[in-house]
Amino acid sequence: MAPLTAGTRPVTTWAAGTERLPGSLHEQTVRNVVRTTVGGTSLRVRLSNAFGDREVTFGGVYVGVGRAGAALVAGSNRRLTFGGLAEVRLAPGTTALSDPLPGPVHARQRLAVTLYLRGDGGTLTGRNRATAPAYGRQAAVSPVYRSTSGDHAADEGGGAYTEEAAVWHWLDALTVVAPEPVSTVAVLGDSLTTGVGSVTGHGWTDLLAWGTEHRTGDWHRTGDEFAIGTGIAVLGGIAVANEGVSGGKVLAAGTGRAAEERLTAEVLTKPGIDTVILAAGVNDLGAGARAKDLIAAYRRIVTAAHAAGVRVVGATITPFAGAVFHSPDAERARQEVNAFIRQVGAFDGLADFDAALRDPADPTRLLPCHDCGDHLHPSTAGHHAMAAAVDLRPLPPNRPASEATRQVRP
Numbered sequence: 001m002a003p004l005t006a007g008t009r010p011v012t013t014w015a016a017g018t019e020r021l022p023g024s025l026h027e028q029t030v031r032n033v034v035r036t037t038v039g040g041t042s043l044r045v046r047l048s049n050a051f052g053d054r055e056v057t058f059g060g061v062y063v064g065v066g067r068a069g070a071a072l073v074a075g076s077n078r079r080l081t082f083g084g085l086a087e088v089r090l091a092p093g094t095t096a097l098s099d100p101l102p103g104p105v106h107a108r109q110r111l112a113v114t115l116y117l118r119g120d121g122g123t124l125t126g127r128n129r130a131t132a133p134a135y136g137r138q139a140a141v142s143p144v145y146r147s148t149s150g151d152h153a154a155d156e157g158g159g160a161y162t163e164e165a166a167v168w169h170w171l172d173a174l175t176v177v178a179p180e181p182v183s184t185v186a187v188l189g190d191s192l193t194t195g196v197g198s199v200t201g202h203g204w205t206d207l208l209a210w211g212t213e214h215r216t217g218d219w220h221r222t223g224d225e226f227a228i229g230t231g232i233a234v235l236g237g238i239a240v241a242n243e244g245v246s247g248g249k250v251l252a253a254g255t256g257r258a259a260e261e262r263l264t265a266e267v268l269t270k271p272g273i274d275t276v277i278l279a280a281g282v283n284d285l286g287a288g289a290r291a292k293d294l295i296a297a298y299r300r301i302v303t304a305a306h307a308a309g310v311r312v313v314g315a316t317i318t319p320f321a322g323a324v325f326h327s328p329d330a331e332r333a334r335q336e337v338n339a340f341i342r343q344v345g346a347f348d349g350l351a352d353f354d355a356a357l358r359d360p361a362d363p364t365r366l367l368p369c370h371d372c373g374d375h376l377h378p379s380t381a382g383h384h385a386m387a388a389a390v391d392l393r394p395l396p397p398n399r400p401a402s403e404a405t406r407q408v409r410p
Contacts, residue, residue, distance in 0.1 A: 008177050011272030012184045013038050013105070015173040015241035017248070017262060019255040020051040021124035029147040030169040031070050031114045031161055033132045037209040038239040039107040040176025042100035045080055046270075047115070048172035049090035050257075054122040056170070057089045058115045060153040063101065066110035070145035070158030077114070077156050087118075095172060095269075105176055108135050108210065113171055116153040126169045128255060129194050129246045133201035135210065140201055144168055173241070173270050184239040184272040185392060188259055188301075189279035192318065192386075193244025197377030204378070207387035209240035238392060243267055249283045250297045263301055268308045275392065276305050277351060279315035281337060282376070286325030291336035298340070302347060313390070314347035316354035321364035322375030331364055349392070356389040357382055 013036040045063060049056055064077030080098040082088040088096050105111070110132070130143035145161035152160040187193050187205050195203020243266065245256035252258055257265060259280045267273060278301060281294050298314070305312045316338040320326050338354055340346055357378060359367040366375060370382030378386060 008179055009182075009272060010175050011038065011040065011178045011182050011239050012186070012241045012270040013040065013174050013176050013178070013239050015186065015243060015270060016127040016130070016168055016171065017243040017245040017256055018048050018050045018125055018172060018266060019128050019245050021126045021128060021167055021169070023124065025117055025121040025124065025146070025169070027117065027119065027149050029114060029116045029150070029152040029160070031112050031145040031147075032168045032171045033066050033110065033112050033141055033143050033145070034168070034171070034174065035132065035135060036105055036107060036109045036111060036174065036176070038176070038178055038182050039105055039109070040178035040182070041104050042102065042177045043105050044100050044175045045098045045113055045171070046095055046173040046175070047088070047090060047170045048095045049092055049125050049170065050095075050265075051125045052090065052092040052123055054120070055089055055091050056121055057087065057118040058170075059087055059118040059151060060116040061088065061098065062114045062153045064112050064114070064156065066112045066141065068139070068158075069141060070112075070161035072112055072156040074156055077154060079154070090170075100177075110135075110138060110141075111174070113174075114153045115170060116151040124169065126167050126171065127194075127245070128167055129191065129196060130166055130168045131195055131201040131203070133206055142166070172266075175271050178239075178272075182239060182272070183274035184241055184270070185275045185277060186241040186243050186267045186270070186273050187277045187279055188263060188267060189244040189277070189315075190248040190283055191244065191246040192282070192377060193242060193279055194246055195383065196246065197372035197374075198380045198383045200380055202380070202383065203242070204383040204386035204390075205240055205242045205244070207384060208390055209238070239272070241267075241270065241273070244279075247283060248280055249287070250280050250294060250301075251284050251289055252287070254283075260297055260301060260304075263304060268305070268310065273310055275311045275313060275348075277313045277315055277390070278347070279351070279353070281317045282320055282334075285317065285330040285333050285337070286320070286323070288329070289333065291333040291340075294333070294337050295340045298346070311348040313349035313351055313392070314341040315351040316341050318353045318378070319358045319363065319365050320376045321362070326375075351386075351390045353386050353389055356385045
């Protein structure tokens with residue numbers, strides 16, 4: 001990797017929590033469509049076989065600029081190497097980080113990471129309920145396209161990609177070297193974090209990342225560089241890594257690891273993470289977890305993050321009366337947990353999602369306009385309200401939570 005220049009550092013511009021995926025793949029190519037949050041140079045791609053039951057081999061990994069559907073901008077698709085090799089093998093439970101790709105990457109750029117799976121994929125790793133929402137003048141597209149049999153990783157056309165799905169396969173993170181003071185906020189959450197309930201596909205984490213003025217431009221190619229007409233654009237110095245998993249819990253594993261394990265195994269291993277927003281717990285309460293156990297886990301998460309020099313913003317658990325797993329005991333536990341989260345010194349900051357979404361006439365329920373209809377997940381308007389409830393400017397320097405200053409947006 002080229003040496004860093006003064007005032008730059010590696011940051012995570014996109015990420016996804018890893019889960020066990022249903023289905024199987026054999027001798028196929030998958031095209032994962034994602035969108036960066038901040039710009040930089042020296043793009044690297046991290047792959048994960050966290051839940052694999054066998055070694056998987058990728059005969060080719062490419063990254064290009066998405067155009068429409070599975071098609072790419074002509075001339076943009078470039079091969080990645082791993083330790084100088086075009087082929088990469090991942091043993092079960094491991095990750096692999098590509099060599100850096102020269103040239104700049106634009107903020108909010110739609111990129112397609114394409115992997116040719118050689119042989120059988122076994123138990124699949126990726127992210128369920130993935131979305132690739134529209135931004136600016138671009139239309140929404142499928143988050144993944146699967147091909148007919150064979151190696152189509154180098155294809156810039158989309159003809160071989162005949163199947164769409166709402167998942168990402170094996171893709172764990174994208175990193176860039178970005179100018180200071182860019183930092184990454186990782187959101188450790190559940191299906192509310194992944195964006196479930198928003199009809200536009202824009203979850204609150206997307207809106208948080210895109211919260212400043214939109215800059216758009218036409219993609220062009222200069223030599224071997226990725227670029228956009230306006231050059232490298234940095235979004236207010238904040239990148240957002242969405243580490244939500246649908247059904248995710250703090251105290252127990254589901255399709256993904258428990259949040260405590262995900263923090264150390266997935267989040268803190270990614271570069272540039274300065275702040276974690278902890279937005280999980282509703283699934284634990286719905287499964288009968290006790291408030292004291294959840295609070296104890298929160299304390300352990302804060303301690304582990306602080307040991308790594310990372311701040312933690314606590315997000316209150318949103319109302320869910322009327323949802324299939326709500327109960328009076330769960331509601332009492334939610335109130336106790338939220339009281340703890342709001343305590344000065346419990347976290348380094350507060351995102352009061354409960355206050356942002358609750359119905360004043362019945363605080364145990366979501367406000368009707370914020371309810372997608374299942375009484376658990378926020379509507380599109382609810383996701384906007386959640387994004388507006390997060391204020392990351394300015395968070396205090398990394399230090400123990402007992403010394404932290406609270407930053408609250410009403």
